Amino acid sequence: MGVISFSEANCKNCYACVRACPVQSIKIKNEQAIIMEERCIACGLCLKACPKNVKKIETELEKVKQFIKSGQSVVVSLAPTAFGVFKNQGHKLVAALKKLGVSHVEETVVGAEVVTQVYETYQHFHLDKCYITSCCASVNLLIEKHYPKVIPHLIPVITPLMAHARMLKLKYGQDVKVVFVGPCLAKKIEGEEEESISAVLTIQELKQWFNEAGIKLNELEEVPLDDGLVSQRTYPMVGGMSKCFNEKDKKIEIVSVDGIRDCIEVIEGIERGEFKNIFFEMSACHHSCLGGPAIGEECENIFNRKMRIKDYARQTQPLHEMSEGGRLPLINLNRVFKNQYSPIIQPSEKEIELILNNIGKYSAMDELNCGSCGYPTCRQKAIAVYNHMAEPTMCLPYMKHKAETYSHVIFDVTPSIILVVDKSLTIIDFNPAAERFFEVKKDQAIDLPVSIFLDEAPFSSVIESKSDLLGHRLSLNENKTIVIQSIIWIEQQEVMLCILHDMTSEMAHELKMQHLKINAIDMAQQVINKQMIVAQEIASLLGETTAETKVTLTRLKRLIQEDEGGLL
Ligand code: SF4
Ligand code: SF4
Ligand code: SF4
Known part of the structure; x- marks a missing residue:
């Protein structure tokens, strides 16, 4: 996963x-x-x-806690964005991390410095080419996974975090666990790739850790960073990296691009060969890392964060004194970007057409391009369906039309009388069966009070109770018609659907059957009576057996009556 x-x-x-x-x-x-x-x-x-x-x-929070619990030395590389996020308490972060058991805390910008030095050399080239900085993990993935042709334009240098992690290992020992804390989700993927990084936590996860451990920044004393670089602290802002350049002998234009959509626009332009001699400083996040996705939802607006970072960049403290030559890049800064292209298969025109036909789109007029399926056009949605990324039923207009078509068919062809009545007891729809029964055309019936056709009392009671009235038997048409009435309350539209099922012929049939049964019993009674007469005549001859015959015949009569149930 x-x-x-x-x-x-x-x-x-x-x-x-x-x-x-x-x-x-x-x-x-x-x-x-x-x-x-x-x-x-x-x-x-x-x-x-x-x-x-x-x-x-x-999350790797439990993993980090386990490092500390098991006595391993944990060194945190802290992204400068963190100092912009914690309201007026950023300078207490080092103290908090150390209280949690972290042994050293350094700013990630220590690694940024060596990366910037390499970037700087590119501004001296005057070539028919443009370059893209490789410090944003998300931009790197964007190019590797979606625009591999642009890989040669990515500066083949590791990110500031990778550089810092390698430097920390050299400085504190290969056994230490380097944990990055920052605003970025893509860095979690970078952490999996770079073996000198043991875990990546987001600022949101850091807040969670503080909460779980009951750490309150305002109760802590300030503790200096183990290393940092004031000059590089604007790195997480738009254009922050190029601000660190010494622009002497600059031969190339430096352009900052932030936000993924703008990055894509530029990358596609590069692919088409539209740009030359430009150095693009790219961040996938709008407002660069300061606008990173994992700083916590409750975080206040970006401009406050910017102001805080600017303030922070003006401070020279708190920092430990750096030892002479302490940051020489003894690490390998080269990076080889991989082609991880995973394309979407382009179906043929015929295949697209077939998919569109399946959702009722037969011409360009039918393609609404409304975007409710998540795709900007119907054709893009069709391509996604072809690639098993989308389902045909995601097209809302199609599903609505389909549902309406079904319901209209039912409404029009059902033999049941259907009226739709609103809260003011006015008819708002009237089906063909209702037209036939009441002998009124739909357009004449609409807007008439329902009381013209039916008793309004049950409708009023449904409105009041907001609950359905089901299976109520009533006579209409001077008792010539018997119907079963159901009134259904439709909450969303605040209307009532009244369905009258004509039971007249069923009732007539039932009545006929009852008469037939009653006649059959009458006939049985006559047979019994005749039997009784014969029995009485024989009684004188047979004595006691007469009484038994009477009992038997009477039982027979009762059984027949019971078998006919409540009809008699
Ligand atoms: S929007 Fe979500 S799924 Fe798409 S690339 Fe970004 S993180 Fe991944
Ligand atoms: S700009 Fe956003 S995605 Fe890129 S490194 Fe910064 S936080 Fe990560
Ligand atoms: S929801 Fe349907 S009509 Fe709208 S864009 Fe998607 S496929 Fe096209």
């Missing part, structure tokens, strides 16, 4: 996550959204979009 998933939810008619996902990485199967790990870039947009909040993020 990937780092992000959805727990079970009824996704029917929602598809907000499908709509939010910029790279079509969510499929719907049996009305349940499923994240396709092979396509997901861990941008977190779907999690923010889900109205049911059924996100599941793989």
Whole structure:
């Protein structure tokens, strides 16, 4: 399973996550959204979009607690974003982490410095090429999984976190457990790839850890970082990385791009060869890492976070003094990006047409492109159906039309009389059976009070009780017609559906059967009477047996009567 998933939810008619996902990485199967790990870039947009909040993020918090419990040395690489998130208490984070048992805390920007030094060299080239920074884990995944042709434009350098983790291992020993804490979900995937990273926690998980341990930042004394870099603290802001450049001899244009949709636009432009001699500083998140997806829902607005980071970048303390030459990059900074392309298969025009036909779309006019299925166009939805990522029934207009068609057929052809009556006891619909029975056309019946045709009392009682009245027998048409009346309250529309089932012929048949049975019993009575006369005549000859014959015949009569039940 990937780092992000959805727990079970009824996704029917929602598809907000499908709509939010910029790279079509969510499929719907049996009305349940499923994240396709092979396509997901861990941008977190779907999690923010889900109205049911059924996100599941793989957490390594217990693993980190276990490291500490088992006496292993845990070193935290703390993303600078954290200092912008905790209201006026960011400077207490080191104290809190140490209280939890962490042995050292350094800012991730220590690793950023060595990466920036490599990036800086690219601004001196004047080539017919453009470059993309490789410090955003989500952008790297975007290019590897969706735009592999652009891999040669990614600067082949590890991310600041990877660099820092390798540096921490060199500094504190290969046995230490390096744990990153930051705002990013994609870093969890990066953590799985980079062996010097033992675990990745989000800022949200850090808050949870503080809560569980009863840590209150305002009750702690400030403790200095074990290492940090004031000059690189704007790194999580848009353009923050290039601000750290020494722009002397710059031969290339530096452009900052934030937000996944803008990143995609630029990457597609690069693929088409539209840009030259530009250095793109790219962050998948809008507002860069400061707008990261895992900082906690209750977090206040982005501009406060920005102000805090700016303030923080102006502070030179609290930091331990750095030893001379302490940050020489003795680590390998090279990175080879992998082609992880997992394409969506393009069906033929004929195949698309067939899928569209299946959902009642036979011409361009039928393609509403309304987006309620989560796809911007009907054709894109058809392609998703072809790739088993979407279900035909996700098309709301089609399902509505289908339901309406079925209900109209029933409404029109049923022999039952149907009236729809609103709360003011006015008729708002009248079916053909009602037209025939009441001998009034639908357009004349509509807007008439129901009392013209039926007793309004049961309707009033249904409105009052908001509960159905079922199986009520009544006579209409000067007692010539017997109907069973049901009045159903439809809460959503606040109307009543009145169904009258004509029972006249059934009742007549029942009556006829009753008469037949009564006649049969009369005949039996006559036979018994005749038998009795004969029996009495024989009685004188046979004596006592006469009484037994009478008893037997009387029993026979009773049995016949009982067999006819309540009819007699
Ligand atoms: S995390 Fe991003 S890429 Fe992954 S499924 Fe969600 S929206 Fe799509
Ligand atoms: S911008 Fe930062 S937080 Fe957002 S995906 Fe990239 S690295 Fe992660
Ligand atoms: S009409 Fe098209 S865009 Fe709208 S829900 Fe149906 S398939 Fe999707």
